[in-house]
Amino acid sequence: MKVADFEEQWQSLMIQSLAGDEKAYRELLEAIYPVLVRFYIKKVASQGVAEDLTQECLIAIHKNKASWDPKRSFQAWLFAIARYKMIDYFRARERSIKTSAIDEERDQVDQMSDSTGDEAVKELVHEGLAKLPEEMKRAIVLTKLDGLSTEEAAEQENVSPGAMRVRISRAYKRLREIVESEI
Amino acid sequence: MSKPSKNEFLDQLVGDLKPEASHLGAEARFMFWAVFSFCMVALAMEFNRPLSIEGYHQVETTHYFLEAVIAFLPFFSLGYLAFLYSVPGRGPSRKWLIVALVPLALYVLSTVFGVLFDRPLPEGAMIKGRFLCNVETLFVSLIPIVGLSYMVVRGYAYKKKLVALLIGLAGGSLPVALMHVYCANAPLHILMHHIGPMLLISTIGLFVIPFVISKYSKN
Numbered sequence: 001m002k003v004a005d006f007e008e009q010w011q012s013l014m015i016q017s018l019a020g021d022e023k024a025y026r027e028l029l030e031a032i033y034p035v036l037v038r039f040y041i042k043k044v045a046s047q048g049v050a051e052d053l054t055q056e057c058l059i060a061i062h063k064n065k066a067s068w069d070p071k072r073s074f075q076a077w078l079f080a081i082a083r084y085k086m087i088d089y090f091r092a093r094e095r096s097i098k099t100s101a102i103d104e105e106r107d108q109v110d111q112m113s114d115s116t117g118d119e120a121v122k123e124l125v126h127e128g129l130a131k132l133p134e135e136m137k138r139a140i141v142l143t144k145l146d147g148l149s150t151e152e153a154a155e156q157e158n159v160s161p162g163a164m165r166v167r168i169s170r171a172y173k174r175l176r177e178i179v180e181s182e183i
Numbered sequence: 184m185s186k187p188s189k190n191e192f193l194d195q196l197v198g199d200l201k202p203e204a205s206h207l208g209a210e211a212r213f214m215f216w217a218v219f220s221f222c223m224v225a226l227a228m229e230f231n232r233p234l235s236i237e238g239y240h241q242v243e244t245t246h247y248f249l250e251a252v253i254a255f256l257p258f259f260s261l262g263y264l265a266f267l268y269s270v271p272g273r274g275p276s277r278k279w280l281i282v283a284l285v286p287l288a289l290y291v292l293s294t295v296f297g298v299l300f301d302r303p304l305p306e307g308a309m310i311k312g313r314f315l316c317n318v319e320t321l322f323v324s325l326i327p328i329v330g331l332s333y334m335v336v337r338g339y340a341y342k343k344k345l346v347a348l349l350i351g352l353a354g355g356s357l358p359v360a361l362m363h364v365y366c367a368n369a370p371l372h373i374l375m376h377h378i379g380p381m382l383l384i385s386t387i388g389l390f391v392i393p394f395v396i397s398k399y400s401k402n
Binding site: 017018019020022025026029030033051055058059060062063064065066067068069071072073076077078079080081084 | 201
């Protein structure tokens with residue numbers, strides 16, 4: 001049977017759930033849980049992430065039960081929330097990838113100065129820092145030397161956290177190029 | 184803290200189940216909001232300064248009358264869309280969004296053309312206008328905006344910025360439409376003192392309403 005074939009049954013269970021019927025609610029959640037896991041696994045290709053997303057989706061459904069109109073399709077409502085949760089997941093992942101790219105650049109510069117322990121290399125890094133455009137230099141000073149988080153630095157510089165991430169990433173890339181060219 | 188197993192998780196949800204009070208669909212909630220807002224805004228304006236008979240002369244001209252009719256449409260079309268976007272799975276496509284924006288665009292364009300081509304005022308027009316109509320437009324628009332925001336927060340608005348824009352424009356267009364009759368005036372006055380405040384409140388709403396939705400909705 002296709003998922004669409006369960007529409008009527010799920011609608012009926014949801015109506016009973018809205019009235020406070022725990023048995024019907026349990027039956028509904030049991031029925032939609034594996035359907036949601038399958039839905040997510042096609043998109044994220046990971047059982048663990050699919051289960052996390054399913055649970056997040058079910059929490060959203062639980063909190064927003066009243067937003068479903070019993071005269072309308074239950075599945076359209078259900079899968080719309082499922083899609084919202086998936087978009088949230090991909091957005092969060094994209095942000096995390098950007099952050100880790102910055103961390104990677106930062107680590108490379110750290111390694112250049114720390115691994116050798118060579119004062120000359122440290123000197124080059126400082127010289128490179130001085131050659132950076134003012135806003136790039138401030139981005140590194142604030143996040144590396146002053147120890148501020150990207151968000152705090154963004155607030156101080158009066159830019160969005162996204163813009164600050166880009167600025168830090170470019171600053172480290174430029175600094176690495178300057179130091180490498182000197183070496 | 185480790186993730187609960189499927190059964191533990193479902194037990195928690197079932198254990199937290201509470202019967203929902205009988206709720207209205209998007210259409211019924213929209214009708215309630217539209218009627219309530221219309222009555223409250225009209226009452227507030229009437230209470231502030233009763234409708235002047237001078238304005239009728241201008242409203243009686245075909246062009247101005249058509250503009251008045253068009254001015255009311257965005258309140259309904261954009262308000263309805265805001266309700267639909269707060270129900271998962273019911274948000275209409277971009278095509279319908281554009282269709283809903285057409286009356287507002289027509290009204291603004293008609294007024295702008297009136298300014299550019301210096302449309303003559305009919306005899307008996309309320310040239311002096313209504314005292315502080317711009318401030319009044321700004322303040323009374325809060326009634327539909329706050330009402331609609333409250334109802335949207337109780338739904339599930341995912342596209343917060345779009346919904347905020349719709350709320351601001353829908354709520355702001357009601358006093359603009361009423362002001363078209365209450366303060367029947369020249370196109371330049373309408374553009375600056377009626378449409379201007381609507382755009383201002385919509386812009387403020389664009390920043391404030393998404394924050395309100397994020398803070399108070401159950402998403």
